[in-house]
Amino acid sequence: MSQTGAAVTTVRRGRPRSESSRQAILRAAGELLLEQGLGGTSIEAVSRLAGTSKATIYRWWPSKELLAVDVLLAEWHDEATSAEDTGTLAGDLRAVILPWTRDLRSRPYARIVSGLVAAALGDEDFAHDYRARFVERRRERGRAALARAAARGEIPADTDVELALDMLYGPIYHRLLHGHEEVDEPFAEQVIAAVVRAVAPGSSAG
Amino acid sequence: MSQTGAAVTTVRRGRPRSESSRQAILRAAGELLLEQGLGGTSIEAVSRLAGTSKATIYRWWPSKELLAVDVLLAEWHDEATSAEDTGTLAGDLRAVILPWTRDLRSRPYARIVSGLVAAALGDEDFAHDYRARFVERRRERGRAALARAAARGEIPADTDVELALDMLYGPIYHRLLHGHEEVDEPFAEQVIAAVVRAVAPGSSAG
Amino acid sequence: MSQTGAAVTTVRRGRPRSESSRQAILRAAGELLLEQGLGGTSIEAVSRLAGTSKATIYRWWPSKELLAVDVLLAEWHDEATSAEDTGTLAGDLRAVILPWTRDLRSRPYARIVSGLVAAALGDEDFAHDYRARFVERRRERGRAALARAAARGEIPADTDVELALDMLYGPIYHRLLHGHEEVDEPFAEQVIAAVVRAVAPGSSAG
Amino acid sequence: MSQTGAAVTTVRRGRPRSESSRQAILRAAGELLLEQGLGGTSIEAVSRLAGTSKATIYRWWPSKELLAVDVLLAEWHDEATSAEDTGTLAGDLRAVILPWTRDLRSRPYARIVSGLVAAALGDEDFAHDYRARFVERRRERGRAALARAAARGEIPADTDVELALDMLYGPIYHRLLHGHEEVDEPFAEQVIAAVVRAVAPGSSAG
DNA sequence: TCCTAACCGAGACGGTACGTCGCGTCTTAGG
């Protein structure tokens, strides 16, 4: 789960990593991130709340941004629904989008996400990590749905898939990050319908 | 233009504000914001680069976020084109969107904008200010274009205007903030075309 | 009264000095000095409380120390009792010392005096001013009393007058500045008696 | 010796205090205090000169006044001669007073002491600390000398000891703080002699 | 059973920036 679960190649000697500390850190970080956002959360405060030392956090997470990524991935239900074929583009997109927006609504995650977005724009290394694990991962599911629709003949083969994905995720991120309106179920449905209509002009979806 | 340009009603007593300091601060802040982003820019560094005292900055800007807003508004060409009637919805939207995306491309503003977005989600007061002066201001222009289209009979009178605006601005902000693709002219044109197609199904636009 | 009442030689042109401002400043400074001591009193605060501008204070008093000196001289009864011949050394010293200690007890002046003492040790110019107007002025009265006693034959002609003065003022300043005991009337009387006994060994004073 | 040398009872956990930083701070503070006095010395400047961070200073000294106390106690030879019985009151007082005045003359400490006196009058907490560690500590030695003299029958049993101490220390502090004359060895001897004469009228001292 | 490596907490360290306060100077308008 953690990004630091790598090197199992060498034989593990010495005292093993404390699982309880790891969980205490993730729990404390999650609480603080939800309350204060990324900018308002300090490693110092996480260590205080978790009852661990700062060094232990730094040993396993190079930055609070990467810690925040681990926190979000642990709290969301991202593993499931990797590919659901419902028979229609609209259905497939619903299966991709709706569970995610439900997660987003379950707690005030927008502040954390916005912090990660800002951090990614200022740190090219983190940007790669963040985009791959958050943005591209989700786009890939939408891309797969569109590919299935093309294979089905539901949409033209030369559909501009990337544009469609931007039309799909863009409005949702827009509301999430700018907060001018809720990202509720009807809105998500409307966005999906509009995208379907745009890429499948002859369809009767809506 | 500046948030501090208010009360000229009362008689101005005391030493007047230094215009040169004001400009030096905006210039220095702009430079640092573009180089380091909002998170990497400190009032301390702005005051050093501008050759002014910190107190002078704090006297006029309560936070670096509000300073950043002033910097962006000063660097962009936001005043003009408040309402251009080109005769078609597509034309009107182009007149609203294209100059803005040109400004966005002119320098790496995305880092600054993402910082403001994150700041707004963590500070309700700033959120109001930011949304009114950045997001809503631009939405209002798109809203006006859609209203003219409705008056013209180009789109149905019961069009969901807010949804259309999210479909218009969402993809642009998405690319701007996530940086997975450029916000270039063809992309902006495609988004506009897609929105026009979505709200005016019978039109020949695109 | 004020140390700035000098140059009346040239003809006074323009708006005359505001007497009400001068008094407001002295009153405000006195209040703040008694409450906060010299270190805790700022010109800024004096101007706020007095309702005058800072510039007006700086125009007439080069430093807050010199302002404090004016405040104290205005509040004490130093002019009178310049020389009282009571017929005995003890009586003369009482006439010099007791009114002063009464002034000192009337309000918590010790904090202000200690501030002036500290300021004098750090600023040679102010030190001259302060010693002349505060310390030496009072020593001179004691010196005169001792001179009268010598003329009277009450004490030897070769008495070490400066030592006697230090034995007289030292214990009083000591209690005043260190605050380990009160500078009350009995103490002042005892000090005077001890000094008289020391310089006039054969006397029956005490 | 230092006010921070306390609790060695509990097990020392964490990184131990840096002895080199402690000494660098005391050395830097001593230098600045002698040059600029207490008022002219800032924690900022001490940290710069010592090459430590401000936080390290604040961690161990709550205020610059308490730091100054530590500096003086470290520079003076206060530990020794706590009780020397020379057989006579005059000799005992010499053993108490002369080494101290020698310390006072060795460098321009008067400015620092005057600053501490002023600070004590403005801060009741510091006053207790300062009086206990500076004034009372030294008075106690004089008090012990007077007690031995009384036990010896050299002075009356009902001698007013506190008054005698004020007559002893007062003149010395007076010259030190007002700076109208030097606190040289002959002066100290004269003061001691005068006090002895005052409390032991029948003696042949002087 | 001991050794040794890797972990853990506590907490001190040199830094940077925070936002505020007062300094003494200045530049206005107005009496």
Place this chain on the structure above:
DNA sequence: CCTAAGACGCGACGTACCGTCTCGGTTAGGA
């Protein structure tokens, strides 16, 4: 010529976190 108002560059305040660094102690596997 004086005054109130108030902006200015400056420097220090005391605090919070940063990321790094010792410490003493703990917990495993390999010898």
